[in-house]
Amino acid sequence: MRSDDPDVIEIEGPPPLARPAQVVIEALSPVVTPERLQRIDEVVRTRTDELVLVLDCIADPHNSSAVLRSADAFGVQTVHVIVGEQGFRASRGVSKGTHRWLDVVRYQSAEACARRLRREGYAIYVAAMGADTTPEQLHETPRLAVVFGNEHRGVSPEMRSLADGTFSI
Incomplete structure (x- = not known):
């Protein structure tokens, strides 16, 4: 694959969060279904x-x-x-x-x-x-x-x- 191919992206790593992770979790949790929260928790626990x-x-x-x-x-x-x-x-x-x-x-x-x-x-x-x-x-x-x-x-x-x-x- 050519380095100038439009499909190629530079991987920089995760962007820094503007707020502490716990604050982001608390803000988003009310708008996420319980099933989705359970799935996210399951994935994180198995990492x-x-x-x-x-x-x-x-x-x-x-x-x-x-x-x-x-x-x-x-x-x-x-x-x-x-x-x-x-x-x-x-x-x-x-x-x-x-x-x-x-x-x-x-x-x-x-x-x-x-x-x-x-x-x-x-x-x-x-x-x-x-x-x-x-x-x-x-x-x-x-x-x-x-x-x-x-x-x-x-x-x-x-x-x-x-x-x-x-x-x-």
Whole structure:
């Protein structure tokens, strides 16, 4: 997909709320049906912060979009993005607006991303060809950040050096 395609959008992350979240919830709750409130509560309760995704300089907007949709579908709330030379772009048609329901956190370097993940208690594992560890073996890791690399170059050497290990899919 060409970067100048009209379907391509730059993903900046969630806009800041003008008011505290609780104030927004209290203001909107009276105009939302009880069924809708129940569904929203159910979705929020099933979101996880025990697993986060890290995208290391993803180039193809279709791939970015597919990852965002998958994160949303599986209840992964946060996607950390190390922005590549082309920014972090998604396809409107593929992403279906899921980026609006996720916390997308952008970084200019792998080091800044890893520093935050460590501060928040995450173990960092990068996807790599031929790694001995499988995703099933990572299941017991209490707070896990999984890193997926660029479609052509894989995970950057910088991020590999900052990771706790590798896994193969």
